[in-house]
Amino acid sequence: MDPDTEVQRIFKNEEEVDDEEEQRKKLMRPPSSYGSMKSDSDNTEEEGGDEDDEADDVLVELPEPSTTEETGVQMIRSESPETLYTMTTMQTKPPGAFVIETRSSDLEDFPEDDDEVDEDEDELLVTNSPEPPEPIEPDDAMQTDENSQPGKLHPEQDMPHVFKSIQSTLTDLSKDDLLNFKMWFHQWERRITLTDTICGDVLDFVDKTLEILGEERALSHTIHTLENIGKFELAKKLDKQCKRVLIRHILRGELNRKHSALYEGVSHAGRQPLLETVYVEPLITTCSYGGVDPSHEFGPRHLTPLQVPSNVTYVGVTDLFRQQKDDGTPVRTVLTTGIPGMGLSVCVAKFCLDWSEHRSNLDLQFVIKLSFRAIRNLRNRQDRERPPSQIMSVMEMIEFYHPDLRGITFLDEENCKYLVIMDGFDRYQHPLDWENAPVIHGNHTKAHPDVVIVNIFRGTVLPGARIWILGRPAAVSQIPSKFIDFTTEIQGYTEEMKDHFLTKRFIEAEVAAKIVAHYKRLPTLKILTRQPFICWMAAKVFERRFRYPDYGTEPPRLTSFYINIFVIQSNRRLAFYHGRMEIKLVWSAEDKQMLINVGKLALTMLEKNTSVFYEEDLKEHGLPFQEVLVCSGFCSEILTPTSDGRRQFCFFHYTFQEFMAALYVFSMFYVESKNILDSGSRIPKIFTSSKWSTKSAAGLVHCAIVRTFNAPLGHYDMFLRFLCGLLNPESHEDLLAGALYPSRSPKVDGLDEVQRLLEQTIQKAPADRVENLKECLREMIQEDQ
Numbered sequence: 001m002d003p004d005t006e007v008q009r010i011f012k013n014e015e016e017v018d019d020e021e022e023q024r025k026k027l028m029r030p031p032s033s034y035g036s037m038k039s040d041s042d043n044t045e046e047e048g049g050d051e052d053d054e055a056d057d058v059l060v061e062l063p064e065p066s067t068t069e070e071t072g073v074q075m076i077r078s079e080s081p082e083t084l085y086t087m088t089t090m091q092t093k094p095p096g097a098f099v100i101e102t103r104s105s106d107l108e109d110f111p112e113d114d115d116e117v118d119e120d121e122d123e124l125l126v127t128n129s130p131e132p133p134e135p136i137e138p139d140d141a142m143q144t145d146e147n148s149q150p151g152k153l154h155p156e157q158d159m160p161h162v163f164k165s166i167q168s169t170l171t172d173l174s175k176d177d178l179l180n181f182k183m184w185f186h187q188w189e190r191r192i193t194l195t196d197t198i199c200g201d202v203l204d205f206v207d208k209t210l211e212i213l214g215e216e217r218a219l220s221h222t223i224h225t226l227e228n229i230g231k232f233e234l235a236k237k238l239d240k241q242c243k244r245v246l247i248r249h250i251l252r253g254e255l256n257r258k259h260s261a262l263y264e265g266v267s268h269a270g271r272q273p274l275l276e277t278v279y280v281e282p283l284i285t286t287c288s289y290g291g292v293d294p295s296h297e298f299g300p301r302h303l304t305p306l307q308v309p310s311n312v313t314y315v316g317v318t319d320l321f322r323q324q325k326d327d328g329t330p331v332r333t334v335l336t337t338g339i340p341g342m343g344l345s346v347c348v349a350k351f352c353l354d355w356s357e358h359r360s361n362l363d364l365q366f367v368i369k370l371s372f373r374a375i376r377n378l379r380n381r382q383d384r385e386r387p388p389s390q391i392m393s394v395m396e397m398i399e400f401y402h403p404d405l406r407g408i409t410f411l412d413e414e415n416c417k418y419l420v421i422m423d424g425f426d427r428y429q430h431p432l433d434w435e436n437a438p439v440i441h442g443n444h445t446k447a448h449p450d451v452v453i454v455n456i457f458r459g460t461v462l463p464g465a466r467i468w469i470l471g472r473p474a475a476v477s478q479i480p481s482k483f484i485d486f487t488t489e490i491q492g493y494t495e496e497m498k499d500h501f502l503t504k505r506f507i508e509a510e511v512a513a514k515i516v517a518h519y520k521r522l523p524t525l526k527i528l529t530r531q532p533f534i535c536w537m538a539a540k541v542f543e544r545r546f547r548y549p550d551y552g553t554e555p556p557r558l559t560s561f562y563i564n565i566f567v568i569q570s571n572r573r574l575a576f577y578h579g580r581m582e583i584k585l586v587w588s589a590e591d592k593q594m595l596i597n598v599g600k601l602a603l604t605m606l607e608k609n610t611s612v613f614y615e616e617d618l619k620e621h622g623l624p625f626q627e628v629l630v631c632s633g634f635c636s637e638i639l640t641p642t643s644d645g646r647r648q649f650c651f652f653h654y655t656f657q658e659f660m661a662a663l664y665v666f667s668m669f670y671v672e673s674k675n676i677l678d679s680g681s682r683i684p685k686i687f688t689s690s691k692w693s694t695k696s697a698a699g700l701v702h703c704a705i706v707r708t709f710n711a712p713l714g715h716y717d718m719f720l721r722f723l724c725g726l727l728n729p730e731s732h733e734d735l736l737a738g739a740l741y742p743s744r745s746p747k748v749d750g751l752d753e754v755q756r757l758l759e760q761t762i763q764k765a766p767a768d769r770v771e772n773l774k775e776c777l778r779e780m781i782q783e784d785q
Helices: 004-028 084-092 114-120 160-170 175-188 194-198 202-213 215-228 233-243 243-259 317-322 346-357 374-387 394-401 449-458 495-504 507-518 523-528 530-546 559-580 589-607 615-620 625-631 656-673 697-710 717-727 731-736 751-764 769-779
Strands: 097-102 125-127 283-285 333-337 366-369 416-422 465-469 487-491 636-637 648-651
Touching: 084 346, 084 530, 114 656, 114 731, 160 202, 160 215, 160 233, 175 215, 194 202, 202 215, 215 243, 215 717, 233 243, 233 366, 243 346, 243 366, 317 333, 317 394, 317 465, 333 346, 346 416, 346 465, 346 697, 374 449, 374 465, 394 449, 449 465, 449 751, 465 615, 495 507, 495 530, 507 530, 523 530, 523 559, 523 656, 530 559, 559 625, 559 656, 559 717, 559 731, 559 769, 589 656, 615 625, 648 656, 656 697, 656 717, 697 717, 697 751, 717 751, 717 769, 751 769
Parallel strands: 097 125, 333 465, 333 487, 366 416, 416 465
Antiparallel strands: 283 487, 636 648
8 A cells, every 4th residue: 555545544534533523422412402391202312323434424313203101192303393493593503504404304415425525524513403402582682781672571471481381281191182182272273284283292282383373372272272171280280380471461462452453533343543554653752841832823922931852852652661760770650741632542552552562661571551540430439339448459459450360469579570551640530648648558458549549659559560650731740749750741743743644544645645735734733733633633634525626725724623623622521531421422501601611711811912821710710620621621731830839721722722712702792692802992094984783793803803903913813813714604503513502503694794894904904914814714704625
């Protein structure tokens, strides 16, 4: 043998020894699994292999099929499904590594060419087992900050715990029971095919069900199927092991069913839009100024020194409980407020829907809704049906509305992170004694609902919970600041958000573009659509009217929008705070008189050229504090008190104050035939004489024009426009008939004289008044389609 051949033989023997040593080490490694998850039917005996010296083919040792005395099922492993966890095997292999598919029994899948083997023999061999290594969640792997989204699930609510629990439970079944279980499971869940049911061992079956159904649904079906085949002890054992997952599954289902669709206006079965398709998140800021927009068509109306929010003060609705207090600890109690129409309830719905669909706040084990309206109903129910000595604990309140939570102890644990949403603070309507209420401890301590609420805020009840409180400014302002960790305010839409909201609702881009362009033709409506409620109203109204081919040639009437706001908010007051059914929303004489008095208050403020009023102003006009400031939806509280500590209030926008003042003047003229503007004001020079009777419509408008011209520009101009708009028959004969006025009310006489008056005034008026007078004329004569 020549020297060269001898050297090649020595190196070849050394390489063969190295390959055999590497194969021996691989066989000694324990099988990979879901952590410690491994099918009990697996046998560790493996089939040996030898090496063909001539071909240098790589042979892979495959597990030997085996049976167990307990199940009697032969382990014929099928193709392992590519779940989140099996995918991590491919994700965690070293770069450039050669992966051998051990799942295939066909050795023709591996390279047989000598050249291929020679090229790859230096590469690392990695076994791609059906049971991957320690589970890795890609979403959380890079999450180093506990305050970042979407958060990490509790270990007992995560996939590995559910997998282990189901797998260990099913391996306790005998051969016949396991087959019976699979057949029942297949009948009730057709997404699990018969092949998935029969082929493979327990681990394969569990893996497939989790992949297709998800952990919560798979767990729920497993428990129900065990009960169906009479294995009640195993079902009870699995229920106990995975109680956190089941409770979360129940709460997620409730929230998803309740909030997946958005109920807007008068609901029609099957016609509610999905929240995801129409939701646009408004600005939420930590810099509060009462939410009242000072913008106005005739110049800003500064209610109070304006705090303009900066970008750093904005926070997303799903990130409210990612905030920290000044000392660096997580916030417990978050307060969110906003003027009527800002979409408090819709923001709650979005938060709940994102949590229920695993998009955010996964670290919150449970999200429980316990509204103040629900607590008020329990309180009134106690007063009506129970003796005064009968009281309730907070857990009894929760269990009353969430029966599936009865008996759970997780909420008493210190490390249980969960959220209780308490919205509608303004709907509780009972005074709370913040300082003198007895201190109670524990979630099961019984007390009067008023006392329970105060202690929830204190943190002595539900101490481990995050508390989210929502309500209107005039109501939540009574909560002591020491009980609130973080205060936010919803401030509505920017110009871009308005356009996005209006275009997102419509499939046809042409219709959306028409609506966006149309609402911007009115500067006041453009300002007012900052509120999501009014933005929705514009979308609904214009969508319906653009079905007419000739609509859109003229700008829309502004008065009709304000009448709709007035009627809708008044109906909501009766429904939300007085419990009246939608079919019984008939305004009583007391309701109408209160609304007229609100208009009288607005006129008084307009005459004083102020937009702020106080509690004594309400008393002077015979208005109840709670009804006007909290329930009506017309007013809001300015969160900055005066130097003497008095609380300040205003209408939700200055133009609505002007509308209410005009409504009061028109109502006195229409119902009682009184012209309250006839006060002997100085007549401007453009009017040589007053030939109209003060008792006529023309006389009423003449008096309003006189006031407008005697005052600075912008003082009474919008008031005059609304007054002319209310004279339009479609306003008082259609929109307000059956509500503020009797049905089939007659229309105002003498509108031709009013039209001639306005046309003559336009010809003689100063240049800066002409445009508004033209708008007044259009508001009075234009017909809505």
